Amino acid sequence: MKILTWNCNGIRARFPLIKKIIELEKPDLLFLQETKIEDKIFPEKEFHNLGYEFLFYRGEKSYNGVACISKMPFSDCGYRNWHNINDCRHIFVKIKKTTIHNFYIPAGGDIPDTSVNSKFLHKISFLREMENWLRDKPSKRNEIILGDLNIAPLAEDVWSHKQLLNVVSHTPQETDLLHDVLHSGSFEDLIRQFFPIPEKVFSWWSYRSKDWRHSDRGRRLDHVWATSSISKRVSKVKILKDARGWEKPSDHVPILVEIDLV
DNA sequence: ATGGTGGATGCTCCA
Numbered sequence: 001m002k003i004l005t006w007n008c009n010g011i012r013a014r015f016p017l018i019k020k021i022i023e024l025e026k027p028d029l030l031f032l033q034e035t036k037i038e039d040k041i042f043p044e045k046e047f048h049n050l051g052y053e054f055l056f057y058r059g060e061k062s063y064n065g066v067a068c069i070s071k072m073p074f075s076d077c078g079y080r081n082w083h084n085i086n087d088c089r090h091i092f093v094k095i096k097k098t099t100i101h102n103f104y105i106p107a108g109g110d111i112p113d114t115s116v117n118s119k120f121l122h123k124i125s126f127l128r129e130m131e132n133w134l135r136d137k138p139s140k141r142n143e144i145i146l147g148d149l150n151i152a153p154l155a156e157d158v159w160s161h162k163q164l165l166n167v168v169s170h171t172p173q174e175t176d177l178l179h180d181v182l183h184s185g186s187f188e189d190l191i192r193q194f195f196p197i198p199e200k201v202f203s204w205w206s207y208r209s210k211d212w213r214h215s216d217r218g219r220r221l222d223h224v225w226a227t228s229s230i231s232k233r234v235s236k237v238k239i240l241k242d243a244r245g246w247e248k249p250s251d252h253v254p255i256l257v258e259i260d261l262v
Numbered sequence: 263a264t265g266g267t268g269g270a271t272g273c274t275c276c277a
Contacts, residue, residue: 012269061271207266251277
């Protein structure tokens with residue numbers, strides 16, 4: 001089973017590249033973040049024409065939005081509101097005996113201080129709520145969390161650990177909290193299983209650099225986590241870095257995992 | 263310290 005996750009940054013602006021990725025990698029399941037589209041105008045027909053019969057999505061005008069585009073039927077699907085805000089940052093689908101959660105965690109604004117920046121407070125609250133939600137789950141279960149978590153947790157997940165310590169996405173407050181979320185859910189970091197430390201791994205490069213490839217000031221903001229029953233069945237993890245160099249790219253690149261799903 | 267770019271929207275917000 002080929003599972004692909006991508007913060008596409010606008011499903012309409014990116015549709016040509018979404019089509020290209022589908023033709024290149026032929027994923028069975030496609031998880032998108034930042035679709036930026038209302039449900040009533042979601043391009044259902046276009047995905048049906050590409051061979052994806054089963055769709056589940058949750059979007060809003062202009063901002064946020066997550067989607068699951070699948071060749072296989074779901075035995076269950078749904079979502080949760082986080083921090084009591086209905087801002088379309090999470091959906092889940094159940095396929096076979098595995099629940100897959102698609103997350104778009106708040107970016108958190110510019111100032112890493114919850115007392116002056118409500119966006120950062122939202123991010124921290126969201127993560128704390130995730131930690132509590134996961135704590136109640138049995139450690140033996142078949143579960144995946146993937147998506148844009150907007151945190152680069154390890155020193156090797158950013159171009160300069162020292163220079164980003166006070167930059168939102170890599171502050172100790174966020175990286176400690178993400179670590180706690182991972183462990184409270186008994187998850188394993190699939191990307192780091194395949195690309196261990198000290199290799200630098202990035203999934204995002206800002207639009208605001210003239211030559212992203214040469215300056216290479218990236219961050220690993222996108223993640224795929226799985227419980228141990230799933231992680232031992234993963235045969236491949238691929239970061240599709242070339243997609244950052246395509247015409248009209250997203251600032252994030254797609255991540256592909258191959259799993260013999262239970 | 264600042265500004266650099268892009269998507270969706272509508273004279274601006276968010277990343």
